[in-house]
Amino acid sequence: MYVQQIRDGAIKPKTKSRIARNGASTALLDAKWGVGQPTCIRAMNMAIEKARKNGVGSVGIYNCNHIGRLGDYVMMAVERNMIGIVFANSDPSVAPFGGMSRVLGANPMSFGIPAGKEKPVIVDFASSVTAEGKIRAAFLKGKSVPENWILDSEGRPTTNPGDFYGPPYPPHGVNVIGAQLPAGGHKGFALGMIVDILGGALTGSGCGSDMKVGNGVFVQAIDVKRFVPIGKFRSTVDKLIREIKTSPKAEGVTEILVPGEPEFRAREERIKSGIAIPDAIWSGIIDVAAKLKVDLDRIIANPEP
Numbered sequence: 001m002y003v004q005q006i007r008d009g010a011i012k013p014k015t016k017s018r019i020a021r022n023g024a025s026t027a028l029l030d031a032k033w034g035v036g037q038p039t040c041i042r043a044m045n046m047a048i049e050k051a052r053k054n055g056v057g058s059v060g061i062y063n064c065n066h067i068g069r070l071g072d073y074v075m076m077a078v079e080r081n082m083i084g085i086v087f088a089n090s091d092p093s094v095a096p097f098g099g100m101s102r103v104l105g106a107n108p109m110s111f112g113i114p115a116g117k118e119k120p121v122i123v124d125f126a127s128s129v130t131a132e133g134k135i136r137a138a139f140l141k142g143k144s145v146p147e148n149w150i151l152d153s154e155g156r157p158t159t160n161p162g163d164f165y166g167p168p169y170p171p172h173g174v175n176v177i178g179a180q181l182p183a184g185g186h187k188g189f190a191l192g193m194i195v196d197i198l199g200g201a202l203t204g205s206g207c208g209s210d211m212k213v214g215n216g217v218f219v220q221a222i223d224v225k226r227f228v229p230i231g232k233f234r235s236t237v238d239k240l241i242r243e244i245k246t247s248p249k250a251e252g253v254t255e256i257l258v259p260g261e262p263e264f265r266a267r268e269e270r271i272k273s274g275i276a277i278p279d280a281i282w283s284g285i286i287d288v289a290a291k292l293k294v295d296l297d298r299i300i301a302n303p304e305p
């Protein structure tokens with residue numbers, strides 16, 4: 001997807017972001033359609049620096065390409081004893097609660113909370129039932145998706161991801177003709193609307209149908225020690241995590257997890273065993289590497305840059 005966007009000129013890989021506005025605890029970055037990830041790293045670093053000086057730092061980004069996984073940026077704040085928050089709106093793919101067509105983006109949000117002896121709490125999800133990537137993964141594997149995930153192009157509920165995409169089908173492109181449903185009914189819809197407003201209206205990126213590609217992004221860092229000593233905060237969060245994890249479990253449940261735990265475990269496991277990549281995505285990577293004359297065998301044998 002990224003390679004195609006670079007070819008189309010949507011992503012300008014050599015472009016660096018520009019500070020459009022700068023205040024004591026706020027800033028606005030013009031990403032100038034460069035690569036989204038380094039711009040969002042810059043935005044979070046600025047928010048952290050402002051929070052260090054003034055308690056709270058908030059940075060918006062416009063003209064911004066896709067920033068990928070939001071949880072990575074909130075971890076930057078957590079590693080500095082701060083709370084990290086990221087909101088990102090995106091092109092319409094989700095129907096409003098009670099609607100039939102795409103109006104809101106997947107509109108993810110992420111919150112990172114430092115803990116003490118426990119792992120940090122990392123909340124990181126789209127306001128749609130799931131990220132579009134998971135529907136694509138099911139499509140590529142030829143599997144159906146659970147009920148209440150998607151609608152077809154006529155607004156009818158379906159479990160077939162083939163009803164959700166039009167040509168060129170993944171992995172050759174992503175052309176959504178159906179709609180995703182919001183997570184948690186009216187509550188996920190309401191959160192998605194707020195993400196659209198913070199990521200889109202507040203940053204000047206635009207909301208709803210204004211969004212064609214990329215993300216409108218709002219990041220925030222909050223310096224915990226401006227409120228309570230960091231040690232006290234950490235032990236209070238640890239206590240909450242332990243109360244949750246030791247609370248009585250529903251029938252058939254062996255363990256209660258807190259947000260972030262599944263990903264920390266997956267990370268440890270994947271460092272040991274590697275990352276499983278669906279066949280269709282892997283063959284797409286081989287295809288792109290061949291076209292760009294990238295020697296994949298050499299990279300696999302020697303993955304360090």
Ligand SMILES: NC(=O)c1ccc[n+]([C@@H]2O[C@H](COP(=O)([O-])OP(=O)(O)OC[C@H]3O[C@@H](n4cnc5c(N)ncnc54)[C@H](O)[C@@H]3O)[C@@H](O)[C@H]2O)c1
Binds near residue numbers: 107122125215257
């Ligand atoms: N940049 C973009 O435009 C964009 C758009 C959509 C999603 N995304 C990214 O895609 C990723 C996946 O999003 P998603 O909506 O499919 O996430 P998801 O539905 O898999 O939810 C993940 C969140 O739920 C928590 N979680 C999962 N199982 C849990 C359990 N059993 N108990 C407690 N907590 C649990 C995880 O720790 C995590 O915080 C995220 O990293 C998100 O940032 C990015």
